[in-house]
Amino acid sequence: MASIGNFFRRSLRRSGRREGKEEEGKKENNPSRVPQGKPGERSSVLYSAGQFFFEYLVVVSLKKMPDGRYEPKITYQFPKRENLLKGQKEEEERLLKAIPLFCFPDGNNWAPVTEFTSETFSFVLTNVDGSRKIGYCRRLLPSGRGVRLPEVFCIISCLGCFGLFSKILDEVEKRRQISMAVIYPFMQGLRESPFPAPGKTVTIKSFIPESGTELIELTRPVDAHLEHVEFQALLQRLSPHLILHIFASAVLERRLIFLAEELSVLSQCIHAVAALLYPFTWAHTYIPVVPECLLDTVCCPTPFMVGIQMRHLERVLDQPMEEALIVDLCEGKILRAVGDEEEILPIKLQNEMLTSLNRHNNNNNVHTSEQVNALVSEAFVHFFVRMVGHYSSHIKWSKNGSGTFQERAFCKAIASKTNRKFVKKFVKTNMFSLFIEEAEKSRIPQEAYFQQKITEYHEQKKHRRDS
Numbered sequence: 394m395a396s397i398g399n400f401f402r403r404s405l406r407r408s409g410r411r412e413g414k415e416e417e418g419k420k421e422n423n424p425s426r427v428p429q430g431k432p433g434e435r436s437s438v439l440y441s442a443g444q445f446f447f448e449y450l451v452v453v454s455l456k457k458m459p460d461g462r463y464e465p466k467i468t469y470q471f472p473k474r475e476n477l478l479k480g481q482k483e484e485e486e487r488l489l490k491a492i493p494l495f496c497f498p499d500g501n502n503w504a505p506v507t508e509f510t511s512e513t514f515s516f517v518l519t520n521v522d523g524s525r526k527i528g529y530c531r532r533l534l535p536s537g538r539g540v541r542l543p544e545v546f547c548i549i550s551c552l553g554c555f556g557l558f559s560k561i562l563d564e565v566e567k568r569r570q571i572s573m574a575v576i577y578p579f580m581q582g583l584r585e586s587p588f589p590a591p592g593k594t595v596t597i598k599s600f601i602p603e604s605g606t607e608l609i610e611l612t613r614p615v616d617a618h619l620e621h622v623e624f625q626a627l628l629q630r631l632s633p634h635l636i637l638h639i640f641a642s643a644v645l646e647r648r649l650i651f652l653a654e655e656l657s658v659l660s661q662c663i664h665a666v667a668a669l670l671y672p673f674t675w676a677h678t679y680i681p682v683v684p685e686c687l688l689d690t691v692c693c694p695t696p697f698m699v700g701i702q703m704r705h706l707e708r709v710l711d712q713p714m715e716e717a718l719i720v721d722l723c724e725g726k727i728l729r730a731v732g733d734e735e736e737i738l739p740i741k742l743q744n745e746m747l748t749s750l751n752r753h754n755n756n757n758n759v760h761t762s763e764q765v766n767a768l769v770s771e772a773f774v775h776f777f778v779r780m781v782g783h784y785s786s787h788i789k790w791s792k793n794g795s796g797t798f799q800e801r802a803f804c805k806a807i808a809s810k811t812n813r814k815f816v817k818k819f820v821k822t823n824m825f826s827l828f829i830e831e832a833e834k835s836r837i838p839q840e841a842y843f844q845q846k847i848t849e850y851h852e853q854k855k856h857r858r859d860s
Contacts, residue, residue: 446561446583447550448526450576451489453496455503455542463503463542465493469573471580484520488549491518496530496545498656498684499702505540509533511566513559514656515664516682526551527621529558532656536570552588553621555664556762557611564609568601575601591617614763616770618842622668624769625762626661630722633750638727639720640669640773641737646677646696646822648717652703652728656682659700662722667698669773672843673824691717739811742779746772774846780807780816781825782847788833796833 452469467489477485495516497503511533518526529548534541546565548558561583568575579599589595592615600606614620627636642649643666651666653659660681667675678697683690688705690697691714701709703723719729738746749772753765787803788796800820807813819825831839838844 444588446552446586446588447548449549450580451492451547451549453493453545453547455497465497467493471577488518492528492547492549494684494686495528495682496547498682503542505542506534507540509543512655512657513562514660514682515555516660517679519679524551527553529562531562531566533566533569554613555621555623557613560611571602589613591615616767616842618671619668619766619770622665622766623661623762624665625765626658627665630662630725632725633747635727636750637738637743637746638734639666639718641734642718643670643675643698645737645818646824647731648696648715649698650691650709650717650719651700651722652706652720653700653722654703658722663698663700670824671770671774672777672840673828676823676827737815739809739815742776746776774843778846778850780812780819782850784829784832785838790836798829798833
């Protein structure tokens with residue numbers, strides 16, 4: 394168990410600081426200045442169309458140990474991968490050892506039951522190279538009579554699309570109630586189908602005994618950057634004011650702990666907080682549901698964003714941790730704060746975002762999760778457009794095609810003193826560093842949606858000046 398814990402603590406820390414980069418960039422025409430890519434960079438594989446939907450489907454069951462406790466073990470794996478290279482095999486073994494911990498993060502205190510409400514949650518595993526795999530889980534009680542133990546169906550994928558995989562898990566659960574044998578052909582058909590482009594649909598044919606052949610349509614959302622998030626989960630539990638405090642802490646890459654009892658609440662809310670940072674990516678320890686055996690993660694001196702079940706609150710508070718923001722999602726309040734959260738964001742923009750979020754809360758015409766996602770995302774994307782939307786104007790391009798970000802000129806170009814004060818802190822974060830490293834590689838913007846919003850903002854400013 395200790396070796397798995399050490400593996401995660403190593404793999405979940407991602408580097409990418411750009412210290413001294415501006416000074417190095419002054420050496421023009423030096424081929425070594427071309428960024429080579431570092432662990433932790435945003436991977437385009439997360440949203441690429443045409444690849445496999447998933448890498449594995451595993452079933453994790455509880456097995457009774459000699460001392461009477463139950464331990465989660467993988468009892469089914471599809472597909473079985475053969476002829477792997479040594480490095481690939483070692484990576485797979487580490488992955489398969491870790492998955493059970495995250496499928497049953499709530500420890501070993503289980504007992505057979507006759508009733509159990511299915512729950513859906515997800516977790517994120519970060520490889521040593523910085524790439525991420527997402528585990529989409531459905532914990533359910535197998536059909537049968539008498540007392541039984543719950544089991545978890547877990548789909549491992551490098552693709553981020555919670556809504557789509559939730560629908561896949563619905564189909565898996567429906568088939569599980571018939572027979573495990575019915576799951577295999579459905580997953581095989583899914584694996585042979587290409588992951589659709591944003592807004593597109595893929596149709597899977599699947600045969601179910603006594604029902605015949607079914608056509609299952611899986612549609613990917615149009616806005617790719619919002620397909621792994623449900624902002625409604627956050628808005629239902631926290632006031633807009635508290636959400637802004639959390640956002641401010643996340644933007645400066647502080648330590649954040651979220652508490653709730655339900656795994657689905659933890660995973661949904663933490664994914665939502667991370668999504669507020671778009672077009673930037675949280676580049677540090679990120680565990681939406683921390684297994685009981687890894688609770689000492691909160692002692693880590695580096696930034697982290699983690700979710701912990703409420704039952705472990707006293708143990709967490711007893712840990713010798715450094716300053717952190719601790720959020721109670723059950724009561725909708727902050728249990729512990731640094732104290733300056735109100736002062737981090739420029740007050741004018743903070744009030745604008747607050748107005749936008751309050752308007753959403755008071756708007757009874759908004760019903761769908763897609764509408765909520767779009768409205769909430771718009772407020773936070775607009776914040777980054779206003780703060781750093783001029784970044785591309787301060788990348789100096791050399792003759793060999795490499796770009797160098799001019800940090801000093803970038804900050805100096807901001808007229809507002811309060812905005813400039815915030816940006817001077819933000820440019821020192823890993824998330825900004827990694828974003829700029831990608832931008833320096835190509836004149837083509839890396840985040841099309843963000844660039845679109847920058848263009849719209851400048852056009853609106855020009856229109857106001859001309860009118």
